[in-house]
Amino acid sequence: MQAKQALQFAIAGLRDIDTFNIIEFNQQISMLSPVPLTATSRNLGVANRFIASLEANGGTxxxxxxxxxxxDTLQANAVNVRGESMLRQVIFMTDGAVGNEQQLYQLISxxxxxxxxxxxxxxxxPNSDFMRRAATMVRGTFTNIGKQSEVKDKVEQLLTKIEQPVLTNIGLYYLDGSVPDYWPSTISDLYQNEPxxxxxxxxxxxLQPIIVSGNINGQYWQQQLDFTDNQPARGIDLLWANAQITALELYKNAASGPRVNKQVEALGMQYHLVTSQTSLVAVDVTPVNPMSDKTIDANVQSHLPHGLQVGNQAQILPQTATSSRLWLLIGFSLLGLGILHYLWLRQRLPGQVLVLKADA
Structure with missing residues (x-):
């Protein structure tokens, strides 16, 4: 129900110059149309009826x-009705778990x-970690909708954001044209009010100046960033190491697995990070007794049991809630009777072994 509601809000925000399509998937897929449709009122009505017929069943x-x-049939339509080039944006919505992460990473790439x-x-x-990483691979973002009451607001925020990105196709390079060591290697688009x-x-x-480049409304843009007045801050190296580890594991597959594991282990050891290949052990090196060569005399106040009465009255420990003495007397009496009965049986059946078995 939440996924259908989110999808209805998504298509309601389309403009008449946009094109769209809807793909339902579980074990199989079904498509609203074999080609993208223009977001006219008629096509939006067809889409709403298609959404209403969707039922949650099967896997993801x-x-x-x-x-x-x-x-190719979907890629063919690369311009809108005005002849303007379009940026293809795929919104993947699910309320089910997603598996086969490594296979999907490769497919998306x-x-x-x-x-x-x-x-x-x-x-x-949903597998939030996978969905966040998958979006990061191809300059997208991840949106988490935890409650049904959040569907409308968060979908509207997503659509408003992706309609007009501030800066796209972002790149970094030094003044001499060389590329700095930065992660993630594929930088997401920059959106309004989103760092x-x-x-x-x-x-x-x-520290060298860095050129930041990209496209604003289809026009090339660049800006030089100088770091001469900036002082190094502690912990920045850990951010870089974490970003590189994330990128390495993102593209790990069966062939590169052993090499990536060694790289992750080396980074974890060098920067003292917890990774899939490393862990940390806390060791307390504080001496137990820093004055071990001397003795310390001190008066330690006795802590009395809760309920102990002191003062002018005799000290009386708290009593139990059962008649313990009576139960002990009954127990010893039954034990004595059992021993007498056992001795009597041995006298009547000489040469035989008596086996007592209690079936549970």
Whole structure:
């Protein structure tokens, strides 16, 4: 229900110059149309009826849906009704768990190209870590919708944001044209009122100006950033190391797995980070007794049991809530009777072994 509601809000925000399509997926996929549709009132009505007919069943097989979203027939329509070039944006919504992460990472990397992937996880079931990383790979973002009451606001915020990115196709390079060591290697687009984090590794004594470039409304833009007045801050190196580890594990597959594990382990050891290959052990080196060569005399106040009465009255420990003495007397009496009965049986059956068995 939440996914259907989110999808209805999404198509309601389309403009008449936009084109769209809807792909349902579980074990199989079904498409609203074999080609993208213009966002006219008639097509939006058809889409709403298609959404109303959707039913949640089966699994969450993302691979066929991603493939279907990017086939040649969908890529053919690269301009809108005004003849303007369009940026393909894929919004992936699910309220189910997603598996086969490594296979999907490779598929997304191979097929999305210059498209943008925006993932929307609804409820508590979706794999948030996968959906966040998958969106980061192709300059997208991840939106988490935990409650049904949040669907409308968060979908509207997402659509408003992706309609007009502030800066796209962002790149970094030095004045001499060389590329700095930065992560993530694929920088997401910059959106209004949303910070963008990029970690750059550079020797503190050799800080060089960096050129930030990109596109604003289709026009090339660049800006030089100088770091001569900036003082190095502690902990920045850990941000870079964490970003590189995330990028390494993002593209890990069966062939590169052993090499990536060694790289992650080396980074974890060098920067003292907890990773998939390293962990930390806390060791307390504080001496137990810093004055071990001397003795310390002190009066330690006795802590009385709760309920102990002191003062003018005799000290009486708290009593139990049962008649313990009576039960002890009954227990010893039954034990004595049992021993007498056992001795009597041995006298009547000489040469035989008596086996007592209690079936549970």
């Amino acid at each position: 097989e993302m691979a066929p849906a991603i493939t279907a979203a990017l086939v 191979d097929q999305l190209g210059d498209s943008r992937l925006f993932t929307v996880g609804i409820g508590s079931a 963008l984090w990029v970690s750059i590794k550079s020797p503190s004594q050799l």
